Amino acid sequence: MINIGVDLGGTTIKMALIDDDGKMIDKWAIATNTIDNGKHIAADISASVLKKMKQFNLERSTVRGVGVGAPGFINMDTGFIYQAVNIGWKDYALKDELEKSIGLPVVIDNDANMAALGEMWLGAGLGAKNLICVTLGTGVGGGIICDGEILHGVSGMAGEIGHITVLPSDGAPCNCGKTGCLETVSSATGIRRLALDALDYNDSESILRDIFESKGDITAEDVFNCAAQNDPLSSTVAEKAAFYLGFALGALAVTINPEKIVIGGGVSHAGETLLTPLTKYFKRFSLPRVFDACSIDIAKLGNDAGVIGGAWLSKTKLQQAHTTA
Amino acid sequence: MINIGVDLGGTTIKMALIDDDGKMIDKWAIATNTIDNGKHIAADISASVLKKMKQFNLERSTVRGVGVGAPGFINMDTGFIYQAVNIGWKDYALKDELEKSIGLPVVIDNDANMAALGEMWLGAGLGAKNLICVTLGTGVGGGIICDGEILHGVSGMAGEIGHITVLPSDGAPCNCGKTGCLETVSSATGIRRLALDALDYNDSESILRDIFESKGDITAEDVFNCAAQNDPLSSTVAEKAAFYLGFALGALAVTINPEKIVIGGGVSHAGETLLTPLTKYFKRFSLPRVFDACSIDIAKLGNDAGVIGGAWLSKTKLQQAHTTA
Structure with missing residues (x-):
């Protein structure tokens, strides 16, 4: 079919x-x-x-x-x-x-759940029935799959990973109205903000500063590119973003005990520059039996994850309807 | 049957x-x-x-x-x-x-999941299919029910709520080997420790101090009893325990979007003295749509929750086995 x-x-x-x-x-x-x-x-x-x-x-x-x-x-x-x-x-x-x-x-x-379903079916989550997908883009989106089913919660709000508070005090304002959400520090927007703050706070030489001075702005991608070249200021910012993401994922993992965590979105293109510090902090904030059972991978399906997740929903949720029609 | x-x-x-x-x-x-x-x-x-x-x-x-x-x-x-x-x-x-x-x-x-199933069937969680149960005793235990099913995760470790990190740095050591777990600040043991620290740090008059001086020790129950009598030092400790619990439950709630959170264990006997500050912090750390959909209640079944949960498991999981036997 x-x-x-x-x-x-x-x-x-x-x-x-x-x-x-x-x-x-x-x-x-x-x-x-x-x-x-x-x-x-x-x-x-x-x-x-x-x-x-x-x-x-x-x-x-x-x-x-x-x-x-x-x-x-x-x-x-x-x-x-x-x-x-x-x-x-x-x-x-x-x-x-x-x-x-x-x-x-x-x-x-x-839509935020679709990428998770797509990655579970054909992507980085292949075969995992307990899976957390995090999309690090302009915001931070999430989809959580337990025993093969997306969590929706009582009012469809489950998986709002981006709004886990990671800074209980003195956090930056979030679009949701709260402060200190994961989205304020680990999204592309949040990482850019952390980097601009660091450039402002600090006047050390940095290839990130050179980019800022020539382009008039920087992106999360610039931060990870410079961190990959061992630029100290950029590495500090990348480490901070990874710290808070590891903190939130640690809390999620002792709650859900997933087999895989799949990181997607623009920020995930940083690859190992993100995964290395992230894995370190994830280990620190989860339990040994939880950490050992879980791998963290970069999403594989890119922009196709959503349509693939949609097809999976059709395949699995409409099967019965079709059979009995 | x-x-x-x-x-x-x-x-x-x-x-x-x-x-x-x-x-x-x-x-x-x-x-x-x-x-x-x-x-x-x-x-x-x-x-x-x-x-x-x-x-x-x-x-x-x-x-x-x-x-x-x-x-x-x-x-x-x-x-x-x-x-x-x-x-x-x-x-x-x-x-x-x-x-x-x-x-x-x-x-x-x-066993930690049984109380959750019991409360869902006949207790404070009656009728809720999305439910978080937290047991605040010597440690902090948890059971999470999504769409009527207990979350187990890939290796049976799901629901280890007590080991969500709430103090990412400078937290007290936990039995699990980590530091700063929820259990170190919101269990009966953790609340006693916070109170002993406060008595040590502070030399203000306090009815909690009077109890400490007469008994040579204090319990979490003493702390909440004194807080209910507006003892400032005890109120500060109760507020702190509620802050961290609200912080962890806020993270859980934006993840799970539960209809009910049921608080059990010895510490839950504090009733409104715990629920009032807890609700304030839970609101601060969750999202409006998540907060509005969720009520926090004290567990109702006490020591019977476990056997009732066991009977529920038999009723629901063995039904088919029995029918086909």
């Missing part, structure tokens, strides 16, 4: 046809049409999917359904979006709208 | 007959016989259970099975105990031994 994975973002909608064995038949993307509070998006997705099915001569009977990762606050059982600010949706019945226009069963989950 | 709940401790083994509706028919206890590395325990439990079944004229066909909460490191799937130091077991096939001698199906889980 074929599954359709959809990764719905504020600017593009990524889609893919993926069979039950995880083989990607095709992937493509369309722009997200946010006019009229996003009311055309369901029709846009349907038209694009149906056209693609025609192109590949796929009968409806060979397609199991559509798994969608969507942003915002979602009721995962009903596929109802309470609010998705970037899209413009408010109290929008996405699942119902999509099923009506596409004529296939639809299952919806949070 | 009748379920037998067994709560196996280092000094006593508590047992109960509980029907599928949660009605407790009888409860009793026997001493834990740890001689010969605990090899007589399975036979002791069997003899006691079979005698009780006879006393109540219970046919084997009316008893579903036995749910056991055991200490130590356990393989929950096989009921094999890798090690239980307090009992003397090492590589002991508890489930197999019990099934052989008792002639009924047996299911085994960690």
